[in-house]
Amino acid sequence: MSASSLLDVIIKEIRAAAQEEAAAIIQKAEEEAKRILEEAQERAIRLREEKRQRLLEEARRAVEREFAPKRRELRQRAYMEQYKVLSEELRGLIMEVLEKLRHDPAGYRVYLERALGAAVKSLGSSIVVHPCEGERDLLEEVVRGFAKSNPSSAQISIGEEVNCDGGFLARTPDGRVYFNATFGARASEVFERLLPEVFQYVFSTKR
Amino acid sequence: MGEEGGVRRPSWVEEIDIRVVIEEQRKADETVAEARKRAEEILEEARKKAKEILAQSEAVHVDIKGVIDEERRRVEQELAAFIKEREERLAGLKLMLEEIRDVIRRRVLEELLRWV
Numbered sequence: 001m002s003a004s005s006l007l008d009v010i011i012k013e014i015r016a017a018a019q020e021e022a023a024a025i026i027q028k029a030e031e032e033a034k035r036i037l038e039e040a041q042e043r044a045i046r047l048r049e050e051k052r053q054r055l056l057e058e059a060r061r062a063v064e065r066e067f068a069p070k071r072r073e074l075r076q077r078a079y080m081e082q083y084k085v086l087s088e089e090l091r092g093l094i095m096e097v098l099e100k101l102r103h104d105p106a107g108y109r110v111y112l113e114r115a116l117g118a119a120v121k122s123l124g125s126s127i128v129v130h131p132c133e134g135e136r137d138l139l140e141e142v143v144r145g146f147a148k149s150n151p152s153s154a155q156i157s158i159g160e161e162v163n164c165d166g167g168f169l170a171r172t173p174d175g176r177v178y179f180n181a182t183f184g185a186r187a188s189e190v191f192e193r194l195l196p197e198v199f200q201y202v203f204s205t206k207r
Numbered sequence: 208m209g210e211e212g213g214v215r216r217p218s219w220v221e222e223i224d225i226r227v228v229i230e231e232q233r234k235a236d237e238t239v240a241e242a243r244k245r246a247e248e249i250l251e252e253a254r255k256k257a258k259e260i261l262a263q264s265e266a267v268h269v270d271i272k273g274v275i276d277e278e279r280r281r282v283e284q285e286l287a288a289f290i291k292e293r294e295e296r297l298a299g300l301k302l303m304l305e306e307i308r309d310v311i312r313r314r315v316l317e318e319l320l321r322w323v
Contacts, residue, residue, distance in 0.1 A: 006223060010223075011228070014235045015235060018235030018238040021238075022239050022242030026246055029247070030249055032253070033253030036254060037260070040256070040257030043261060044260045044263065047261070047265075048264045048267050051267045051269075052269050055274075059275050067279075074286060078297075081293070082296075085300055090311065090315075093311050097312055097315045186319060
């Protein structure tokens with residue numbers, strides 16, 4: 001090989017190597033640029049979506065705040081309506097049962113006897129019972145029957161009649177402790193006791 | 208005895224003009240340097256565009272009024288449905304109470320005669 005053709009080869013080699021390196025540098029830069037832009041696009045889409053969602057959420061929350069009192073009021077009203085329906089029904093049925101009991105001599109007597117037993121148990125060995133107006137004779141009869149079947153029981157005396165619609169009022173002789181077995185008091189007690197039960201029954205078996 | 212002065216160079220080496228090679232190498236280095244400069248420009252341009260793209264993402268247009276109106280309609284419908292359901296539930300409750308009236312009556316009588 002002559003010196004001049006060898007030089008040509010070397011020059012060509014040097015040029016080719018430089019071109020190749022330059023092309024590689026540009027290609028790498030272009031790929032990196034492409035990646036930067038793609039990442040930016042993706043991030044921009046994500047940011048836009050996040051911001052959009054944030055704005056939508058804020059708008060929804062604003063509307064929720066606006067309607068919150070109304071929503072609360074409706075829920076309360078719904079609860080109150082249910083309570084009203086249930087409590088009125090229960091009160092009505094208690095009154096109905098008491099009325100029936102009052103006009104059932106045997107049943108009413110059972111009521112008075114049991115109430116008397118409970119009064120004695122609650123008030124002690126000596127008590128005064130006050131019948132409702134017009135029921136003195138009946139209560140005396142019940143007291144006699146009670147004393148007969150409970151000979152060692154308390155000493156029971158009959159006090160003056162009081163204004164009530166069934167049952168009686170009992171007290172200790174000194175009047176310090178009372179036992180209210182009138183229908184009015186009993187209706188309230190039974191109402192308080194049964195209302196949660198009725199609620200539970202209705203809402204646990206509701207279709 | 209052998210020759211003095213070390214290894215003898217081939218004759219063609221003496222004939223290559225080394226200055227031409229050095230000049231060519233200088234041009235090659237320039238080409239590569241230019242490519243690097245261009246690459247940096249390409250990257251710089253890409254970074255600038257990326258910044259613009261991200262800056263544009265801040266400017267999101269959402270029809271807030273439209274969304275609020277739509278939400279209002281949705282909540283109003285929901286409340287109307289709640290009211291309807293409440294009325295139905297109340298009617299169902301009344302019906303059920305009618306059905307269990309005897310059960311309640313029995314329990315009332317039991318409680319009236321039960322002294323605790």
